Every structure is written in C-alpha cells, then in structure tokens.
C-alpha cells in the first residue's frame with residue numbers, strides 16, 4: 001500500500017486520470033506475457049514526458065518505493081511483473097515518433113511507440129527498423145531495447161543492440177542522462193549504452209531513443225524447404241550460409257507444429273515432414289531470384305526432400321502467417337508451456353536437436369521445436385500440465401536438461417532474446433560465473449543504491 | 461460457492477487467451493485509452509479472476525466489461541482465436557444475473573424495446589415533438605433523449621409512418637414472374653422507425669427479381685442491444701417470438717437489410733442457449749437467415765449487369781464501410797463490394813481501414829459517447845482520405861453513427877445504405 005500523500009503527489013505529477021489504484025486496474029497490471037508470474041502493483045502511472053518520469057523517480061527514490069517500467073507487457077520472462085509491488089510505470093501513452101531523418105537514416109522515438117506503428121510510419125519514407133521481434137503488434141520500443149529483442153531477420157540484420165545509436169535515461173534518483181549519440185561511430189569512454197540495452201528495466205527508465213534505420217529492400221522471396229529428418233534441417237541452416245547466401249530469415253517448424261498449424265488453418269504444409277525450414281531473402285529483385293535458386297540447390301544437395309520457392313507474395317505470406325501461428329498452436333495445446341529461449345552456435349544445431357529428442361524420450365514429455373534456426377535460437381518448448389504433478393516434475397527436469405546441455409555442452413546461452421526476468425532467474429547462477437554476477441550487482445548498486453528499479457529480477 | 465453458471469458457459473473461450481497482447485493493436489477502445497483494462501487481454505484476465513472467485517462484479521468491473529464495442533477486431537486477429545465477444549457477453553450475463561439490469565436498461569429493454577407496440581408508441585410520442593427541435597441539416601434534428609443517456613447528437617428524424625404501418629403481409633414477384641423463392645423479410649427497429657423507405661426499396665428489389673416476400677406482423681426487435689448487454693432472458697424471449705413469427709410461413713430464407721439484425725438472428729445459437737432444446741431451435745433458425753447483400757449475391761446470384769445505379773448517384777464517388785456485424789460476425793465483405801463494383805456510373809474507392817468499427821457498438825455509444833466520437837474520428841479520417849461523395853454501408857446502426865460524426869466533423873459526405881443506390 002502506498003501512502004495517501006504519495007498517491008496525491010503522483011496525481012499532481014501526471015494528473016488524476018493517469019494514476020490508477022482501483023483493485024481491478026491493479027490486477028490488470030499484475031501480469032505480462034508469461035503464464036504464471038503474477039504480482040499486483042500498488043499503483044499504475046502513465047507518464048507522458050521525461051520530466052514527469054524524473055519527478056516520479058525522485059519521489060519513489062525518496063520513499064524507497066519499487067518502480068517497474070512497463071511497455072506493452074508482452075515479454076515472456078516476467079520482466080514487467082512488479083514482483084515487489086510498488087509502482088508500475090506504463091509507457092503506453094508516452095508514444096510519439098518525434099523525428100524520421102531520411103538523410104541520416106535515423107529516427108527519434110519515445111519509449112511507448114509500438115513497433116508496428118513505427119514500421120508503418122517508416123514505410124512511408126521507404127525505411128525500416130530491422131529487428132523484428134514477432135510480438136511487433138504489442139511490443140514497445142522501450143521494452144524492445146530493454147530486452148534487446150530480435151526476430152527472424154536477425155540472421156542477416158542482427159538484433160536490437162545493433163540499431164540503437166543513443167538513449168535518454170532517467171535514473172533511479174531522477175537524474176536524466178544521455179548515452180550514445182546520433183552517430184554510427186562513438187568511442188567516448190566506456191560503452192555504457194549497452195548495459196541499458198537488455199537491462200530489463202533494472203537500471204533506469206528509457207525515455208527516448210535514437211534508432212538506426214535501413215532502406216526497405218525492393219524485393220523479397222520465400223522458400224519452404226521440406227526435410228525427413230529435423231537434424232538434417234538443422235544442418236541445412238549452416239550449409240546455406242557457408243555457401244555464400246545470407247538469407248534475412250531462416251525459421252524452423254517441426255512435425256508437431258506443422259500438424260497443429262494444419263489443424264488450425266490448412267495451408268498445405270507437408271504433414272509427414274519431420275521439419276521444414278522457411279527462408280526469406282531480400283534485396284534487389286535480380287539478386288533475390290538468384291539467391292532463392294541457390295538456396296534450393298544447396299538445401300537439396302545437403303539432404304532436403306523438397307524446396308518450394310513461393311511463386312508470389314500471397315503464398316509467401318501464408319508461410320509466414322503459419323510460422324507466426326506456430327506460437328499460438330503450442331500454447332493452445334497445453335495448460336503450461338515452458339518456452340525455452342536457449343541459443344546455441346549455429347554449427348551445433350543438429351547435435352542440439354538430437355539431444356532435445358533424447359531428453360524428450362528420457363523424461364517422456366512432448367518437446368516441440370519452432371524457432372529462429374538461423375541464429376541458433378531454437379525455442380524448444382516443453383508441454384505440460386501443473387495439475388498432473390508427475391508430468392510436471394518430469395517437464396521441469398527436461399527443462400533443466402535442455403538448459404544444461406545447450407549452455408554447457410554446446411557452448412550456447414540461457415536466453416537469446418526473452419531475457420532473464422523472473423522466469424530464468426534460477427538458472428542464471430548456474431550458468432554465469434560468480435565474478436560476473438558480482439560485477440552486475442556492483443553496477444546495480446552504483447546506479448540504483450536503493451534498489452528500487454524493477455527489483456527482484458535477473459540475478460537477485 | 462456462488463453460482464457462476466453464465467461464466468462457466470464461456471470458461472473454455474477465456475482459457476484460449478495466452479496473454480500475448482497482440483489484441484492491443486486492433487482494439488479501438490485500447491487505441492484511445494492505452495490501458496490494459498480496455499483491451500481483450502485485460503478484460504479476459506479479470507473475468508477469469510471472477511471465475512476463480514477472486515473478483516466481484518464491482519461498479520469498476522461493470523465499467524470494464526461495459527467498455528467493449530463487441531467489434532471483434534481483437535478476436536479476428538487473435539493468434540489463439542480467443543472469442544472475447546462471447547467471454548464479454550457471458551460476463552455481462554453473469555453480472556445481470558447477480559445485480560439485475562441497471563434501472564435505465566431495465567426500462568428500455570424490458571418495457572420498451574422488448575415490446576414492439578410500446579417501442580412504437582414511445583417512438584411516436586417523440587415524433588410528435590420533433591418539430592420543436594432545431595433542424596441541423598435537412599431531415600436531421602436533435603431528438604430528445606431516446607434512451608436516457610443518448611444525449612445530444614445528430615440523429616436522423618423518425619419517419620412519419622413506420623415501416624410496419626406501410627407494409628403488406630405478402631408481396632408477389634413483379635411482372636407476373638413465377639416465384640423463384642419465398643422469403644420472409646425482417647425489418648429491424650432502425651428500418652422500421654427511421655428508414656422505412658429503405659425497407660420498401662429492398663422488398664421492391666427482391667420482388668423484381670422473382671422473389672415472393674412475406675412480412676409477418678408479429679416480428680420483433682432482433683434483440684442485439686438487449687442480449688449483448690447481458691440480458692439473455694429477454695434475448696431468449698425475443699428469439700422465441702421471432703422464431704414463432706416465421707415458423708409457419710413456409711419461407712426458404714429470412715432476409716434483412718440490417719447487418720446487425722442478420723448477425724444477431726444467426727447468432728442466437730451462440731450467445732443465448734440455456735439448454736439443448738434451445739440450442740437446437742436457434743441453430744435451426746440460423747440456417748434460414750441471410751443478410752440482404754449475401755442473399756442477393758450468393759443465393760439469388762443477381763448478375764452484375766442487372767444492378768442499375770439510381771440517377772441521383774450518377775458520377776458520384778462512393779466508399780464502403782464494413783460493419784463489424786457483416787465483416788467479422790458473418791464474414792461478408794466481398795458481396796457488398798461486388799454490388800458496388802457492378803454499378804456503372806459510380807466510382808468506388810476503398811477507404812483505408814474500411815473494417816474499422818465506426819464506434820457505435822450498440823448501447824456502448826449510449827454510455828461512452830465521448831469514446832464513440834473519438835473512435836469515429838479515425839473512421840472519418842479514412843473517409844476523408846478517399847475524397848468520396850458518399851459513404852455506403854449496410855447496417856442502419858452504422859448509418860446513424862456515421863451520419864452523426866460526418867456532421868460533427870462538418871464533412872460533406874452523405875451516408876447511404878447500399879441498396880439505396882440501386883435502381
């Protein structure tokens with residue numbers, strides 16, 4: 001519970017309509033995109049300027065009230081759940097696109113801008129922001145930066161951190177600082193910008209960002225490549241790359257997902273395939289034609305059963321719609337899903353997939369793979385039901401085994417794009433050197449001595 | 461433990477939601493308010509809390525489930541296909557069960573709208589005083605509060621003679637044609653009280669194309685505003701009255717020119733049944749229902765050359781507004797466009813976001829008129845972008861709201877029902 005005086009102070013800062021304390025509203029801000037992490041805040045505030053954010057932080061810091069920044073609430077690691085209560089600072093009304101600079105290929109945005117709104121605006125100028133988290137309909141720029149989000153296009157374009165030139169941040173004590181700048185090159189002291197990117201809201205509130213953009217490619221082409229063996233599909237990924245084609249996307253859907261998609265919306269995916277790889281190439285029209293043919297040739301040479309080049313954009317859209325539906329298909333089929341986010345170096349994909357299959361057998365649980373194969377971020381998902389205790393226990397063990405093998409045996413990482421938040425906390429210590437955790441703690445203590453910024457997350 | 465019967469009915473639908481938040485992009489209410497309580501995900505979460513016994517139907521909760529246009533934009537774009545419309549209607553029904561209808565709705569629904577004669581009398585009473593109201597434009601006058609809370613808005617004048625006082629019980633096909641089909645005409649309140657000429661027009665079109673039309677006198681309000689507000693009991697009463705009205709008429713189809721009515725009549729089976737018997741009866745009834753646009757294109761199969769543009773629309777540019785109840789409730793989007801494109805002499809331009817809700821949402825606009833106006837503004841932007849002279853649609857509900865907002869925004873466009881354009 002917050003003191004009356006704090007509430008009325010908050011109301012003074014952002015206006016009465018922008019402070020919510022009704023129990024119903026608090027419930028509606030107790031969750032994010034995860035299934036099971038739920039905790040209510042004591043108040044929800046909607047700032048619309050940097051100054052308001054700064055005044056709220058000063059107040060919270062003086063009163064030692066936890067503050068959890070929140071964008072679209074689409075993260076899947078518990079990042080925007082106010083684990084210790086306090087204030088949820090929602091950025092959805094702080095959402096203007098301030099400038100699109102065609103000459104410098106940059107844009108300046110407020111944190112609450114939703115990625116799809118930005119994409120639509122940039123398209124008018126023939127530009128785009130390359131990172132493409134598949135939650136673009138709900139995810140905000142503040143959340144995307146704080147989770148260092150990335151999507152299928154990561155294969156060719158990389159992830160969010162490669163496209164943030166500078167940010168404005170309000171620190172826990174209300175100070176407003178600027179990191180990075182508006183230039184492509186910048187070597188002025190320590191690169192502090194990048195500890196805020198993927199900071200998951202634990203270091204400060206991002207109130208503005210300078211984005212690096214690309215011109216929209218003129219043409220695209222999609223391929224659906226069919227495999228009898230999911231591990232061979234895994235090999236297809238690096239064979240294509242080592243043979244000189246860099247597609248913008250390489251996604252994998254396995255047999256289980258293919259069949260669920262076909263149940264939901266039949267689009268003619270091969271139901272007997274063990275896995276499919278979806279490729280997209282983009283660029284000049286002549287080049288994409290050539291690249292598509294080359295991918296077909298290489299994948300067939302390395303064991304693909306069939307490579308379909310989508311004849312037109314309509315068919316291509318169908319494949320990508322199916323890929324996006326995959327996520328819902330998985331979640332719709334089980335009471336609880338542990339959607340893992342482990343990422344392995346590309347060359348280890350086939351071996352890792354074999355391992356996942358073994359783990360599924362050992363613990364007798366369903367594990368499906370639908371992921372960003374192009375960057376080794378495979379999203380193995382373990383399906384279970386908490387009501388079935390025995391099954392649930394086995395599922396938990398399977399998750400442990402997956403993480404262990406990915407991170408240790410195959411030289412990968414615990415999270416490729418979803419962040420640690422609450423969900424992956426218990427694994428964080430297992431896979432991170434104590435000295436590194438201590439360094440994180442030290443940084444946190446320096447920037448936020450009262451530990452009010454999104455407390456209870458990552459390493460805590 | 462409380463009896464959560466109505467909520468139990470929709471529990472399976474609310475379980476579908478995986479909290480991805482994608483609906484926020486599509487929800488017209490969220491797009492204005494940017495708050496989690498306005499969007500499907502938030503509503504669904506809170507309704508699940510009620511189901512779990514952790515949340516009561518407080519006034520705030522009532523407000524949250526009330527603030528939904530039932531436009532289905534969220535559901536149409538939901539990766540898990542969560543039918544939030546059914547969840548929200550179920551929650552409203554549960555709330556009505558526990559708390560009763562608010563006094564206003566109680567009078568309007570149970571005493572006025574549910575009784576066709578009383579509705580007519582009440583409407584006529586207002587019609588008498590209409591001359592006292594300031595005229596805004598042509599036929600448009602400010603009516604006194606229709607249902608308390610409707611407030612001051614541009615509302616089309618009530619007709620001097622209501623449709624049901626003008627129609628005949630049976631219309632034979634014209635020019636001595638052999639009847640291809642026998643069809644029951646369902647007028648709906650708006651056409652009855654506000655747009656009777658339109659009703660006659662549709663009957664004329666049908667009979668000219670060889671259809672025999674019957675218009676049963678004891679047909680009633682379709683019940684949309686009533687059951688979508690959670691008053692399922694009155695909804696069922698109306699459903700049964702309507703089913704009875706057409707029962708012995710031996711018609712092949714029941715056709716209406718109101719998109720909301722056609723979807724409402726079709727969906728009795730979705731929202732209303734309390735037992736197997738009702739489910740069966742309503743499902744049976746659904747099979748006969750056709751929206752006028754759907755009927756003309758899919759059933760009558762009127763060829764393009766037989767659509768003639770009325771003289772007064774010669775050379776005009778038209779744009780089309782997709783009513784929620786056509787495009788998302790009935791998946792009707794190609795049929796009206798086929799008619800528009802067939803009309804020689806008319807230029808048809810698609811508006812951006814043609815499928816965006818106009819903001820009316822039935823009684824939503826009664827309680828949240830300010831929001832309605834804001835949501836409609838986006839629609840108006842779409843209309844402006846086309847440079848069209850006329851906005852065409854096929855739902856009198858949308859027509860009323862579009863007209864209000866076109867005038868509010870001082871725009872030159874006229875609003876018409878699709879079949880008004882056709883000779």
Ligand SMILES: Cc1cc2nc3c(=O)[nH]c(=O)nc-3n(C[C@H](O)[C@H](O)[C@H](O)COP(=O)(O)OP(=O)(O)OC[C@H]3O[C@@H](n4cnc5c(N)ncnc54)[C@H](O)[C@@H]3O)c2cc1C
Pocket residue numbers: 032033068069070071072073074075076078079080091111132133134135138139140141142143144145146147148149150151152200201202204205206207327417418454479480481
């Ligand atoms: C169906 C689905 C698909 C997804 N696909 C992808 C994908 O392909 N790739 C991917 O990377 N992720 C994906 N995600 C995860 C998620 O969408 C991303 O993590 C996204 O970046 C979160 O953005 P948001 O605005 O919703 O942030 P939130 O969920 O609200 O917050 C995320 C974190 O950022 C912090 N935060 C938010 N705004 C600010 C701010 N202004 N300043 C400081 N901290 C802030 C919060 O405290 C929290 O820790 C997916 C999620 C779903 C549900």
Ligand code: SF4
Pocket residue numbers: 476477478479480481482483484500501504534537538539540541542544
């Ligand atoms: S889009 Fe569907 S699944 Fe996602 S939050 Fe909304 S209702 Fe739930």
Ligand code: SF4
Pocket residue numbers: 486487488489490498499500527528529530531532533534535544545
């Ligand atoms: S039906 Fe319409 S108004 Fe209601 S939650 Fe869905 S999108 Fe929003």
